[in-house]
Amino acid sequence: MAGVRRDGRPAVIGDVARLSGVSNQTVSRVINERPNVREETRRRVQEAIRQLDYRPNLMARGLVRRQAHTIGVIGFDPVLFGPASTLLGIGRAARAAGYGVTIATPESSGRGGIVEAMADLASHTVAGVITVFASRAAATSALLSLPAGLPAVAVEASPDDSVPTVRIDQAEGVRMAVEHLLHLGHRTVWHVSGPRERLDAQARVEAWRTTLERAGRLAPQVVPGDWSAESGYQAGLELAERRGVTAVFAANDHTALGLLRAFSERGVRVPRDVSVVGFDDIPEAGYLIPPLTTVRPDHEEVGRRSVETLLRLMDGQDDAAGAVPRVVPTLVRRVSTAPPPG
Known part of the structure; x- marks a missing residue:
């Protein structure tokens, strides 16, 4: 049972991150007693947890600490070429790293459908989650509904800078x-x-x-x-x-x-x-x-970088939460362009 804020809303990991001035991933590392967190940062996060009376979901923490070998993916518009190619890149990179992939596709773009899809992913004991080509609103609903401590990476859209985001330039x-x-x-x-x-x-x-x-x-x-x-x-x-x-x-x-x-x-x-x-x-x-x-645009490369970034997060590497270099496209010249008439 999470702690409750003064406005009556249960405190979530994002509240702790904002109050302590760090990323969600840093809060997760403190909660899960991971290394590579400065002592001053750890004390600041712990004080924010105390002020907010935040109580991590112990069941979710237990799931995260298991040696899960599956990456969860929530896919939007998977029939379109870009998302489909990105999913292909994710699948290939995950298999190369020894991970399986579980894909959830929301029944609707509304918050209820997205939260339900994320709950389904969490029930499969995934080691981390990637959101693929969501709108900002959908990405926010998806990522903020994750259990505390579950690493996440976004493709193109994320609620804020606390979530590493892989983008096409x-x-x-x-x-x-x-x-x-x-x-x-x-x-x-x-x-x-x-x-x-x-x-x-x-x-x-x-x-x-x-x-x-x-x-x-x-x-x-x-x-x-x-x-x-x-x-x-x-x-x-x-x-x-x-x-x-x-x-x-x-x-x-x-x-x-x-x-x-x-x-x-x-x-x-x-x-x-x-x-x-x-x-x-x-x-x-x-x-x-x-x-x-x-x-x-190299959509498969976007998928590969998403998995690479997620694996680094799962390994507790601090630099994984920073800016991810954008994937630069190329122009393919064919026959549909020419000088204007006259």
Whole structure:
């Protein structure tokens, strides 16, 4: 039974971390009597525990201290190429390290479904948890519902800096895509975005706008999408009716696929009339008509680094809670981009 704060809410490990000015992982190491914690830090955490009357969940501590050889993964949108490829990287890296993988997929993105999925993971006696491509709200619900002392790593989104987060360098990937189109001679680049609630989608919007502004170009209004070919198709129908559209950066390759279909139906030739760049380099990208120029993020490397970081946390290494270098994408040039008409 956890201690209770003055506001009536049970104290959780995050409350102790905030009061003592350390990370959740450091609190966990103090609770579990791990080494590599400075004595002054240990005393500060213990004082915060006393002030908050925080009582660690002894059952959860028992689970953590067992020699579990399974990594838990909570996956969001696992049918999409990025999350699916990241899960593949996690599986391969975990097996190489001698760990199995248990994957939980919430029935819904609501807090109740996420907490239930995390409880299911904890019941499997996992050694640590990785959240894959959640929104910030979903990542917060997932990570804050974990038992005290259970190491965790996030992919792309986390509630705060206390959770190590492995990210793709979205800004660099988008910069390469937009600058490629500008160097071809296009005056500006339109953007069909991903879901508003997703941090990676919003990072691409911000990087697209920033790259245009740095080049002294006006950024058109964002055309909203949701990662799907359907949203790309609808955006393509809209853009085909606009004058002056010569270049489009799609938030992902499935969005670009829908764009290509809509442009074809409306008699807009790619790349003669409009150039299109995607993001992800799905296996089919080179076989679209025309073959798609796109940004290739190494999702499997994201998965590998997630496991590597989690293993270091599980081993009590202090530096694992620090910043994790971002995975830098590459630009794959194919046939869907060309200089503007005229």
